[in-house]
Amino acid sequence: MAAPTVPAPAPAGAPTAFAATAFAAARSRAHGPTAALWHAVELHRPAGEVDGACELTLCGTLARVSVDEPWPTEARDVCVPCVVLSRSSAR
Numbered sequence: 081m082a083a084p085t086v087p088a089p090a091p092a093g094a095p096t097a098f099a100a101t102a103f104a105a106a107r108s109r110a111h112g113p114t115a116a117l118w119h120a121v122e123l124h125r126p127a128g129e130v131d132g133a134c135e136l137t138l139c140g141t142l143a144r145v146s147v148d149e150p151w152p153t154e155a156r157d158v159c160v161p162c163v164v165l166s167r168s169s170a171r
Contacts, residue, residue, distance in 0.1 A: 101169050103151040106135060106143035108159075118153045119143045120162040122169070138165040 102123040110116040119137035123130065127147040137143050139161040149155075152163060 103138075103166050103169075104130065104145050104147050105149035105151040105153045106137055106145045107149075108137075108141050108143040115157060117141075117157050117159045118149070118151075118155050118162075119159045120151050120166040121145055138162045138169075 103120045104123050104127060106119045106121045108117050108119055119139060119141055121130070121135045121137050121143070130145045131147045133145055134142050135145050137159070139159055141159070151166065152158070
């Protein structure tokens with residue numbers, strides 16, 4: 081019976097299951113009584129490809145990505161579910 085083979089270690093810099101998740105800030109539109117808020121968008125593509133694009137946020141809202149605004153943002157009008165979800169994803 082042949083001995084089991086051990087997979088080679090991943091090369092340096094290769095993505096792993098434990099890689100840090102990158103987030104960008106995105107601004108939603110005001111709709112009726114709902115104010116425009118800053119949301120978090122998980123980045124799966126280079127920031128240049130999503131800058132200004134409408135993307136699905138962590139809480140499920142569509143919002144326009146602004147890579148100039150860091151996440152978590154210092155603004156006061158921030159989506160609370162996105163803050164909670166981005167913190168739990170970063171762990």
